[in-house]
Amino acid sequence: MKSILVTGGEGQLALCIKDRISFYDDYKFIFKSSSELDITNESLVHTVIKSNSFDYCINCAAYTSVEKAEKEQKTAFEVNGNGPKYLAEACKLSGTILIHISTDYVFDGINKKKPYIETDIANPINVYGLSKLKGENEIKKSYKKHFILRTSWLYSEYGNNFLKTMLSLSKKKSEIEVINDQIGAPTYAGDLADLILKIIISSSKSYGLYHFSSSGTCSWFDFAVEIFNQTRASIIVDRISSADYLSNVKRPHYGVLDNTKAKSNFNINNKNWRDSLSSMINKLT
Numbered sequence: 001m002k003s004i005l006v007t008g009g010e011g012q013l014a015l016c017i018k019d020r021i022s023f024y025d026d027y028k029f030i031f032k033s034s035s036e037l038d039i040t041n042e043s044l045v046h047t048v049i050k051s052n053s054f055d056y057c058i059n060c061a062a063y064t065s066v067e068k069a070e071k072e073q074k075t076a077f078e079v080n081g082n083g084p085k086y087l088a089e090a091c092k093l094s095g096t097i098l099i100h101i102s103t104d105y106v107f108d109g110i111n112k113k114k115p116y117i118e119t120d121i122a123n124p125i126n127v128y129g130l131s132k133l134k135g136e137n138e139i140k141k142s143y144k145k146h147f148i149l150r151t152s153w154l155y156s157e158y159g160n161n162f163l164k165t166m167l168s169l170s171k172k173k174s175e176i177e178v179i180n181d182q183i184g185a186p187t188y189a190g191d192l193a194d195l196i197l198k199i200i201i202s203s204s205k206s207y208g209l210y211h212f213s214s215s216g217t218c219s220w221f222d223f224a225v226e227i228f229n230q231t232r233a234s235i236i237v238d239r240i241s242s243a244d245y246l247s248n249v250k251r252p253h254y255g256v257l258d259n260t261k262a263k264s265n266f267n268i269n270n271k272n273w274r275d276s277l278s279s280m281i282n283k284l285t
């Protein structure tokens with residue numbers, strides 16, 4: 001039986017993985033919450049990984065508040081930069097394969113008109129993106145047996161995400177403003193969980209960096225409108241530009257990821273973001 005450690009065990013991606021593991025009898029999953037395993041605690045990371053001889057470690061732990069990261073830089077770098085480093089170093093000593101999640105926010109989104117491929121130059125424009133890029137680089141430097149999966153605009157039935165914010169706003173407000181000049185691909189965390197499990201089940205040795213998102217693109221405005229259409233919420237949505245949105249953080253205007261490499265290596269067929277959203281909403285209702 002193969003054993004798998006999942007860090008950040010109470011986050012939305014980890015919970016989507018947990019929902020799916022009943023189908024995998026030959027695998028033993030151990031989920032550790034942030035209080036059980038703080039990935040910034042180097043010695044604890046080494047102790048936990050050394051004493052369990054896991055086959056895989058899925059790092060779902062991250063500092064994910066893009067807004068707060070601007071003020072809490074030290075913590076963001078600790079969790080997103082040093083945490084993955086400690087995990088990679090500990091995994092190397094135990095021969096545990098590391099699956100780590102990163103983000104389209106490693107790119108600046110400036111002057112980009114076609115989807116980013118894995119070899120495009122990363123150039124983050126905010127602290128969250130910088131800290132996530134540090135995590136990627138630390139892993140690449142420390143340990144070859146890794147899969148780094150960059151994804152974008154994750155949502156699910158769990159945790160805090162754009163979908164849940166919109167659903168909650170639709171119950172409280174009759175009109176909202178949503179940004180229309182940032183383009184990306186909303187990705188259901190359950191689809192990413194499926195890919196992660198597929199990598200494990202297939203025992204793939206095609207280590208490296210991959211992009212994974214739903215297919216198709218939209219703005220946050222389009223995403224909000226689609227959520228309200230699919231849930232039949234009656235709310236007026238007004239377009240605004242990033243410049244009109246009060247925020248202390250810069251966000252890329254374009255973050256679409258090219259999935260060609262993941263498709264050819266893992267034999268996956270990315271769902272369109274609208275279809276994924278619809279199957280998730282159908283499940284909820």
Ligand SMILES: NC(=O)c1ccc[n+]([C@@H]2O[C@H](COP(=O)([O-])OP(=O)(O)OC[C@H]3O[C@@H](n4cnc5c(N)ncnc54)[C@H](OP(=O)(O)O)[C@@H]3O)[C@@H](O)[C@H]2O)c1
Pocket residue numbers: 007008009010011012013014033034035037038039040059060061062063064079083101102103104132151152153154155159160
């Ligand atoms: N959400 C997005 O839109 C998005 C987009 C692209 C990429 N990603 C990446 O996708 C991955 C999964 O994100 P997600 O949306 O599932 O995030 P999430 O729901 O915010 O979950 C992150 C988890 O990490 C835990 N955590 C924080 N600090 C920790 C630490 N020091 N040690 C151990 N655990 C810690 C959190 O626990 P507490 O709540 O107890 O702090 C939380 O359970 C992350 O790598 C993220 O950067 C996310």
